[in-house]
Structures are given as structure tokens and as C-alpha cells.
Amino acid sequence: MKVAAIQMVSVSKPDTNIQTAERLLRQAKSQGAELAVLPEYWSIMGLRDTDKVNFAEPSSGGSLQSFLAQMARELQMTIIGGTIPLQSEDSQKIYNACLVYDANGMQIARYDKIHLFGFQNGEESYQESNTIKEGDDIVSFESAIGKIGLGVCYDLRFPELFRNMGPCSLLVLPAAFTYTTGQAHWEILLRARAIENQCYVLASAQGGIHDSGRRTWGHSMLIDPWGKVITCLDEGEGLVIADLDLDAMLKIRSNLPALKHRRFGC
Numbered sequence: 512m513k514v515a516a517i518q519m520v521s522v523s524k525p526d527t528n529i530q531t532a533e534r535l536l537r538q539a540k541s542q543g544a545e546l547a548v549l550p551e552y553w554s555i556m557g558l559r560d561t562d563k564v565n566f567a568e569p570s571s572g573g574s575l576q577s578f579l580a581q582m583a584r585e586l587q588m589t590i591i592g593g594t595i596p597l598q599s600e601d602s603q604k605i606y607n608a609c610l611v612y613d614a615n616g617m618q619i620a621r622y623d624k625i626h627l628f629g630f631q632n633g634e635e636s637y638q639e640s641n642t643i644k645e646g647d648d649i650v651s652f653e654s655a656i657g658k659i660g661l662g663v664c665y666d667l668r669f670p671e672l673f674r675n676m677g678p679c680s681l682l683v684l685p686a687a688f689t690y691t692t693g694q695a696h697w698e699i700l701l702r703a704r705a706i707e708n709q710c711y712v713l714a715s716a717q718g719g720i721h722d723s724g725r726r727t728w729g730h731s732m733l734i735d736p737w738g739k740v741i742t743c744l745d746e747g748e749g750l751v752i753a754d755l756d757l758d759a760m761l762k763i764r765s766n767l768p769a770l771k772h773r774r775f776g777c
């Protein structure tokens with residue numbers, strides 16, 4: 512299966528971001544992608560956190576959900592819709608939700624970001640819990656290539672989340688790592704999750720300077736189950752696309768059966 516990760520530098524106008532997402536999804540399709548993932552907050556990343564709340568849709572439907580469903584149906588592609596803001600029971604807070612659509616445009620999974628980012632170093636300060644309500648449920652779904660597990664951005668730092676999914680063929684991570692933390696940790700963490708779970712990791716990122724002044728790290732990439740980076744972007748919009756080789760994954764698991772050697776409770 513050919514998979515693509517789309518990278519964006521989302522601006523403060525959601526309509527412009529939707530046009531960019533559509534263009535890049537069409538490009539992924541034209542290059543043969545059967546599955547594509549958008550980055551975290553692809554429609555609203557350019558806005559300040561407090562303004563993002565105003566763009567939240569009810570989970571029963573909205574224009575972002577219609578867009579994702581229609582693109583999946585028209586392009587006949589599984590679309591992992593990055594994250595979009597969905598309303599929660601608390602009017603001050605939204606879910607940072609990752610919705611998955613199959614090639615018929617049916618929503619087949621929803622994951623709400625569980626771990627909420629907090630960081631301050633004197634120059635930058637982020638506190639996602641001010642405006643985001645955390646999810647509670649670990650989510651994976653079945654596909655033609657086996658189980659696909661979902662995480663969002665900061666979740667990458669919590670290996671137990673992915674371990675608790677059971678063996679997946681592919682972990683998918685829409686993200687918007689900051690420039691500062693991404694430069695230091697992004698690739699190392701992604702490769703660690705691929706190596707310890709002996710599976711592919713597909714990460715789509717925001718990468719550049721946004722209208723809000725925030726700078727993100729980019730470096731969307733696909734990593735194989737041996738921990739090798741197969742393809743990677745730098746900053747700026749674009750996409751990475753590559754084939755998954757499940758036989759190679761099974762060979763790695765057979766040569767080095769670390770998943771079977773786990774000792775639960777130790």
C-alpha cells in the first residue's frame with residue numbers, strides 16, 4: 512500500500528487551509544496514494560488557541576467533516592483527517608479530534624488527543640489544557656494492511672499509548688511539534704516508536720512560521736519497522752509518499768522477536 516503524509520504551514524484563514532489540503536490530497540492521489548494523512552490542526556493552526564474554539568463543529572457533522580468525507584469518496588482513498596476541532600460538553604473547551612474516513616467516505620474511527628501539550632522555557636509557552644478537553648480512549652482500526660493505530664503530536668512522548676494498542680502494522684501521527692522541541696526530539700521519538708513496536712510510523716506535521724507567530728518543525732516522514740527514515744520533508748508545505756512492505760516488517764519481527772519477548776508485569 513502506498514501511503515502519504517501531507518505537510519502544511521496553515522494560515523489564519525480556514526478557507527485557504529481547506530484549499531491547500533484539497534490540493535495536496537489530490538496530489539497524493541495522483542502519485543498513487545491509497546491512504547493519506549493531514550497534519551494536526553490543518554484547518555486552524557494559524558489561529559490563536561482561544562480563537563480555535565470558535566471553529567469547533569458538533570461531532571454529528573459540519574463543514575470540515577463533510578469536506579473530509581467528500582474528498583475520501585471522490586479520491587477513493589482512506590483519509591486520516593489530521594485533527595479538527597470538535598465541540599465538547601464544556602463550551603469553553605474543544606476536542607482535538609482525528610477522524611478517519613474510508614474510500615466510501617464513511618467515518619470509521621475517531622480519536623481525541625489524550626495527552627495535552629504543556630511547555631514553557633521563558634520564551635515560548637503552550638498550555639493546551641486551557642482550551643482542549645482530553646480524550647480517554649485509545650483508538651486503532653483495521654485496514655487492508657492490518658491494524659493502524661492513532662496518536663496526535665504530544666502523544667508521541669507516551670510509548671505506553673502505542674503499546675496498549677497491541678501490534679499494529681502502521682502508527683499514524685498527525686502533529687504540529689514546535690520548532691524548539693521538534694529540533695531536539697521529533698525524529699528520535701518517531702524512530703523509537705517504530706523500533707520498539709516493529710511497525711511503520713507515518714507522521715504528518717505542520718512546518719513553518721504561522722500567522723500567529725508560532726513556528727513549527729515540519730519534517731513529516733515515513734519510518735520503517737527497523738527504524739530507518741524512508742522519506743522526509745524539511746520545512747514548508749508538501750508531501751511524503753512511499754510504499755509499505757509488510758513482508759519486510761514480518762521478517763524483522765521474525766529475525767528479532769522482541770514483541771514476543773515482552774514480559775508483562777516486569
Ligand SMILES: NC(=O)CC(=O)C(=O)O
Nearest residue numbers: 628664665687688689692
Ligand atoms: N505541539 C505538541 O502537541 C507537542 C510538541 O510540540 C512536543 O511534544 O514537543
